[in-house]
Amino acid sequence: MDKQKIVVFSGAGMSAESGIMTFREMGGLWEQYDVTEVASPIAWENSPQLVMDFYNQRRKQLFECEPNEGHLLIAKLEDKYDVEIVTQNVDDLHERAGSSKILHLHGELKKARSTADESLVYEMDHWELKLGDVCEKGSQLRPHIVWFGEAVPAMDDAIELVRQADIVLVVGTSLSVYPAAGLLSYIENNIPIYVIDPGSPAFTPKENITFIAEKASVGMEQLTQKLF
Numbered sequence: 001m002d003k004q005k006i007v008v009f010s011g012a013g014m015s016a017e018s019g020i021m022t023f024r025e026m027g028g029l030w031e032q033y034d035v036t037e038v039a040s041p042i043a044w045e046n047s048p049q050l051v052m053d054f055y056n057q058r059r060k061q062l063f064e065c066e067p068n069e070g071h072l073l074i075a076k077l078e079d080k081y082d083v084e085i086v087t088q089n090v091d092d093l094h095e096r097a098g099s100s101k102i103l104h105l106h107g108e109l110k111k112a113r114s115t116a117d118e119s120l121v122y123e124m125d126h127w128e129l130k131l132g133d134v135c136e137k138g139s140q141l142r143p144h145i146v147w148f149g150e151a152v153p154a155m156d157d158a159i160e161l162v163r164q165a166d167i168v169l170v171v172g173t174s175l176s177v178y179p180a181a182g183l184l185s186y187i188e189n190n191i192p193i194y195v196i197d198p199g200s201p202a203f204t205p206k207e208n209i210t211f212i213a214e215k216a217s218v219g220m221e222q223l224t225q226k227l228f
């Protein structure tokens with residue numbers, strides 16, 4: 001028999017226990033920075049150094065972080081299920097925990113891409129990207145991140161995955177950023193949905209939802225008991 005397909009939709013709360021800051025909670029990143037000043041095409045145009053510094057700092061921190069128990073338990077689901085992860089996170093902690101299928105909706109912090117040709121994407125093995133670092137065609141590299149106001153190229157693939165899900169798991173996202181948050185409207189009726197989040201994500205009521213008001217690690221432990 002084919003394995004059941006679990007689609008995991010994760011957000012910043014997934015990586016909180018690894019020491020990565022969330023965005024919209026008290027003390028979160030968007031309380032310290034103005035989004036439009038560091039994470040938008042306009043910011044890149046007007047103050048590229050500021051944008052570089054913001055992402056360099058986050059990349060540097062990511063090199064010092066490890067996947068947490070929540071990431072590891074999600075990777076473990078592959079023992080029994082066909083697991084597809086759709087993440088809003090730009091970290092690589094699902095990868096490092098051992099998950100095999102991960103779609104990054106908002107880009108990847110450890111990659112840089114050409115400003116002249118978006119198909120030229122480079123893995124980074126160091127934290128610092130500098131003005132003056134160029135692609136093989138000689139154009140400036142930028143962080144491989146989807147900024148506010150930019151299209152989300154992986155959205156169509158993500159919708160397709162969500163439509164095929166037998167079980168959906170939503171972990172650590174406030175569900176306040178679109179189009180990503182709109183993904184959940186594509187879940188077929190009567191599919192079991194588990195939401196792990198100690199806060200109150202903006203979930204549009206749907207049938208068959210189970211809320212687990214816990215941190216990712218604890219919530220995943222409880223859910224693992226249920227799913228195995």
Ligand code: APR
Pocket residue numbers: 010011012013014016017022023024025028088089106171172173174175176177196197198199200201214215216217
């Ligand atoms: N475990 C699980 N969830 C947690 C934990 C934890 N340890 N700690 C916090 N949370 C929850 C919060 O309750 C909140 O619902 O994680 C969520 C974080 O929400 P946001 O900060 O809004 O992050 P996210 O939903 O991922 O943001 C979406 O916004 O700025 C952008 O591009 C950025 O991808 C990001 C997008």
